Amino acid sequence: MLRLTSAISGRKVGTDRFGNVYYEGKRTLPVYNRARRWVLYAGDAEATKVPPEWHAWLHHTTDAPLSETKRYAWQKEHQPNLTGTPAAYRPVGHDYVGGRQRSNGGDYEAWTPGS
Template identity: 35%
Template structure:
């Protein structure tokens, strides 16, 4: 079967089956641009699900599927600090197995990224601008 490539076809259909069928797989492709299969490691209080599959390359073997309540407007800031460390390989122990240490300077409720809104950080400069806008001449 491997000679004719039929093992890849069966693997494709198993991936579709593990992701909930054709309709659910198309929805996951729309939201995530990727179809993966893995074991569910845990969920956070926002409803995000965290998965792991060590058959994938390091750096691609842990991922998050954001809660459907976020729709297509999900952001990396929706990941809680406890799960952030596990996703980025700071620890191999997920927060479901060991209690996460809470620091006073870390906000436990993540807030959305304000870039592009009126709450975005804009630095104040005291220096002279290097480029000045052109002002058209006026007739007197």
């Protein structure tokens, strides 16, 4: 349904390297005095899949999407939120990493109720 609505009431602005398609409304909204912008996600709808170049455009920070090809050596490739996936961050001591926490040095005494 959103694809049909997007084709009728919006104009396609572009596609990012992940396959997400970006649209801008054909009319200006009177309250904000600007057109509405939205994205059709490739795959599951997950906001963290939008790269920073397009995030700035979606939130009206820039008038045009930033270049995805101009990259600096210090810039990392965009990654969506990996929480809940096998690639998620697991700190030392996590059950999935072996479950062994580092020693506390022996100066910790656990509290027990009634003592």
